[in-house]
Amino acid sequence: MGSLYNDKMFPPYAASSLYLATVLIGVFGNAWVVCSVARSRRPKNLISRSSPSDRLRAYISVLAVVDLTVLMALFVRSLYLSLPHFMLDTNSCRAMFVLENSVKVTSLTVLSCISIERYITIRKPFCSQVRRQFVNLTPLAAMFFVCCVVSAILLQVTSVNVSTDGLNCVRSYRGRATPRVASYLTAVAYLVDLTAISLNYSQIVRHVRRKFSKRKARVVAHSRARESLVNEPRYMREMTSAIVRVGVFHVVCWLPLSILQFLPDNAIQSELTAHIRMFNNFSDFSLKRWMIFFANWLTYANAAGDWVFYAAMNRELRNLIRFATERRKRSTMSHAASPSTNRSLRNPLAPSTKVLHSISYRSSMGGSMDEAACASFLQASPKSSTVSQETNSPYGVRSKLSLLARQSTDGDVV
Numbered sequence: 001m002g003s004l005y006n007d008k009m010f011p012p013y014a015a016s017s018l019y020l021a022t023v024l025i026g027v028f029g030n031a032w033v034v035c036s037v038a039r040s041r042r043p044k045n046l047i048s049r050s051s052p053s054d055r056l057r058a059y060i061s062v063l064a065v066v067d068l069t070v071l072m073a074l075f076v077r078s079l080y081l082s083l084p085h086f087m088l089d090t091n092s093c094r095a096m097f098v099l100e101n102s103v104k105v106t107s108l109t110v111l112s113c114i115s116i117e118r119y120i121t122i123r124k125p126f127c128s129q130v131r132r133q134f135v136n137l138t139p140l141a142a143m144f145f146v147c148c149v150v151s152a153i154l155l156q157v158t159s160v161n162v163s164t165d166g167l168n169c170v171r172s173y174r175g176r177a178t179p180r181v182a183s184y185l186t187a188v189a190y191l192v193d194l195t196a197i198s199l200n201y202s203q204i205v206r207h208v209r210r211k212f213s214k215r216k217a218r219v220v221a222h223s224r225a226r227e228s229l230v231n232e233p234r235y236m237r238e239m240t241s242a243i244v245r246v247g248v249f250h251v252v253c254w255l256p257l258s259i260l261q262f263l264p265d266n267a268i269q270s271e272l273t274a275h276i277r278m279f280n281n282f283s284d285f286s287l288k289r290w291m292i293f294f295a296n297w298l299t300y301a302n303a304a305g306d307w308v309f310y311a312a313m314n315r316e317l318r319n320l321i322r323f324a325t326e327r328r329k330r331s332t333m334s335h336a337a338s339p340s341t342n343r344s345l346r347n348p349l350a351p352s353t354k355v356l357h358s359i360s361y362r363s364s365m366g367g368s369m370d371e372a373a374c375a376s377f378l379q380a381s382p383k384s385s386t387v388s389q390e391t392n393s394p395y396g397v398r399s400k401l402s403l404l405a406r407q408s409t410d411g412d413v414v
Helices: 002-039 052-082 090-123 128-155 177-223 234-260 266-273 278-282 287-312 315-336 339-346 350-364 369-380 382-387 394-410
Strands: 160-162 169-171
Touching: 002 052, 002 278, 002 287, 052 090, 052 287, 090 128, 090 160, 090 169, 090 177, 090 234, 090 266, 090 287, 128 177, 169 266, 177 234, 234 266, 234 287, 266 287, 278 287
Parallel strands: none
Antiparallel strands: 160 169
16 A cells, blocks of 8 residues: 555656756756846946847846746646645636746747847848847837737636646636637747747858858968868857757757647647646656656756856856956955055045145255155155055055166156
């Protein structure tokens, strides 16, 4: 009896463990991206326009926030799997349905915006003015697209209900044409975003290789060298491989879900988009159930792995984060190790008073005004007064060199 109970409990616990591992990896990475981009943001200038790097960092930060929401939905799903006897109701099923599908399509739309931004930056298909307007309209068009898809998702809410035993969520299109049409529109939206991502990245790779082929032909024509001697640059190989990795990752994670949503089988649609406990409430482990399980999990794996491709492997963003961190450390150390600044703030008129007093004293003793002013400035400046106690500091060496230079030009010691 105990072994039978353990056999029934193992699949839910295994699935919840996989979900929790995905949640932990994704939450750690996306939270790091959000904090790093927020801490390393550059001050905005009203005159200069935002650069492609600034826009890309903005898209990456929005993507990290959306992916965190996707992973929170997965965390709720894993809680239901860890508590197999926890009952569900119609409102919770409908709330989970709207949340999961809305954030998933938003995440995929942000990914398509990033691919469009990269394509425009690298390919430059239009003139600068048209390209600027196109870049500005891209987020507005993306928000309008997401709003339309979310409206189609809300039209499907009436088809989502709780099962008779109260342990799972189901969908039923019986006698309802509007939810079925809305579900196909949602599937088309997934496929449109995925097609945009694939086309943009493939066009980038094609453009880069074509540019290298033209340059290779020019080099061969001018130098009369063999084509085999003209090697592909390292930066081009790295950029091409990075773009191919990103494109393949997104296609693998989103293509199964996009294709399965077009199938007319009501049971597949119900388990793919509405079920909380997979494998028909862990009673049927057929090949079709395994395909549905992995098609659904891959979308969450995409949210957990986006930060690796767009932040951890993004050299420019890493360098910016490292530079901002080092600058912040230097600023903190300089403020902590400058007591002379506090002393000068307490008595800001003291150096000038000492200069005038020393000048008047030396001029009354018969010395020249230039010599008295130079010597008094060296004695009264905060750097020289501090350096007079530290003879090996750079400021002390600089003061001695200036005195020696003046001695060699004027012939007398200041």
